[in-house]
Amino acid sequence: MPEETRENPVAAIEARHLSRRFGSVAALDDASFAIARGEFVALMGASGSGKTTLMNLLTCLDTPSSGELRLNGVDAAGFDEEARREFRARHIGLVFQQFHLIPYLSALENVMLAQHYHSVTDEASARRALEDVGLAHRLDHLPSELSGGEQQRVCIARALVNEPPLLFADEPTGNLDAENEARVLDILRRLHGEGRTIVMVTHNPALGAYAQRIIRLQHGRIVP
Amino acid sequence: MMLRMLRQSWRRNPRRKLLAVATVFLAASLLSALMLVSIGIGDQMAKEMKSYGANILLEPAEQAVLPSLFGEGEDNPLAGQSTLQESELPNIVDIFWRNNIVGFAPLLNGEVAVDGHSVRVIGTFFDHVLAVADDPEYRTGQKIVSPYWQVDGAWPDDARAEALAGVALAGRHGWTPGTLLTVDGEALRITGILRSGGEEEEALVAPLARVQGWLDRPGRVGSVRVSALSVPENDLSRRAIRDPDALDAETYDQWYCTAYVSSIAHQLEEAVSGSIARPIWQVAASEGAIIEKIQWLLIMATCAALIAAAMGIASLMTSALIERAKEIGLMKALGAHDWRIALLFYAEAALNSVVGAVLGCLAGWGLARAIGWQLFGEALAFSWIVVPSVLLVSLFIALAGTWFPARRIVRLDPAEVLYGRQ
């Protein structure tokens, strides 16, 4: 792990002139912003505005074409593939719109999988993570036996079980009904209350209201 | 955790695995059947061929050249003149290839007066017990060497004054099982009538010891029929037959230590002094040729089955990897090393192949039994060596079939499969 530089000790995420081009298309163009530790930020914009592209950079699933990126003070722009893998396992929790649970593993085992690739499995703490999202009674159910809202909560438990400092959620309620949407947002708010840094992608302005701050994207550029 | 994933994947999604298992199962059952048949067929075919008669004839050296001059049998004025020593017969089962010796039977020909007629007699072993190096109660004789002999009535007891009468001889004199004859002043009982298709049908066939007494040739033997299991002749053995002394030391050892009919014959000559061994070539050669042909056929079919299985596994694995791309992407996003993901798929392929191989061994055994019944009218024995061999080969084809598609895992981009393209 490269040593931390203390230019801005409170910033969880710091981007300067960050760009990502696919051929001639600039999916993300010269983005500069900072997100403080413990902040709850919504990333908003129309479809195709570059939200997922930015998320992939912030979650170390992709590398920027140019610009600087610091995650928890670490220079992430220069990461090679192995460094990105390592950083994802240690520091990042991911919540997906499509949940992406392994269909043949139970809720508990899906959570334990994240522990397995992080370090070692610990069934008790995996169970606690599921209890925290209100799924104590669904531990041994397969994803196919759970409702969409329950699957999303398993996904959140999986993202949190290794206690990552950064939590990213891409359209976490895009596939949920209003009632489940409210539950998931409640959980995110509670996590924010516990001091976690959360970045949530959404194109729904009503959800943006839950966040402390909104970063807007338009055609790959950040707009005020 | 990996074991748990394997177990759950199997338990909750068995149908997906069944195709892979079935592929390995088919190849493994063919392979094990073919192996069992290959192993069994050598012995079985040789045994089968044995029913056409003994395949080596051991004669006194001086006599061997004469039959061609005088013709076989009674016309030969010197027949029965030069002889071998009965006391040396146990050496036959003490040669290097003793385990390949199925049995032997001595022969002593002559004429005796029976109730006033001159009758041809053959002294031999029927089911004789004698002491040899490895076995104090070794049994051998015509019952083993000439399984094609048909006896109406009972076989004589080698220790008693009993004999078989050749069917032609018995017909002329009106002898039947139970007839009592007088030979050399003592009673001799006919226990059975013999059909052999050979010269024995004209003779009275009696225990060797009695015939030696009648002919006053104690301890002497005219010739010995030996039945031996052998491997097909090849270039080396043919060179050795022409002139064993022309081989260098190493090739000589190689020839000597391979169970060719010629090398067994050579060792028999060393074992019984003054003897010359004459392989009965027709039987030995056809034995070799047929076995060789069948084995080639089996080897080729097995190779084709294995290649087909490896390709089948590769295509199943490829589609499994495409189907499970999201799963792989997720593992990568969670920070899994590529090798850990690959290991999961290799382990799954290995598990499928072990299940398929074990079931395949069972089915292959059944198949081999069926083939045994078809070809030989009896089941082939089960060889345990087949189980580990089939398991190893199945594992190998499963892993080889996984290797190519598994390289996809490394290339897969998690961002792409998890979010799709918008």
Ligand SMILES: Nc1ncnc2c1ncn2[C@@H]1O[C@H](COP(=O)(O)OP(=O)(O)O)[C@@H](O)[C@H]1O
């Ligand atoms: N892997 C890629 N290759 C080529 N173009 C891409 C790729 N990913 C995204 N883009 C393009 O970048 C732009 C932003 O896409 P994206 O980040 O997915 O937007 P959003 O998530 O806001 O809908 C789009 O024009 C899209 O076509």
Ligand SMILES: [Mg+2]
């Ligand atoms: Mg998107």
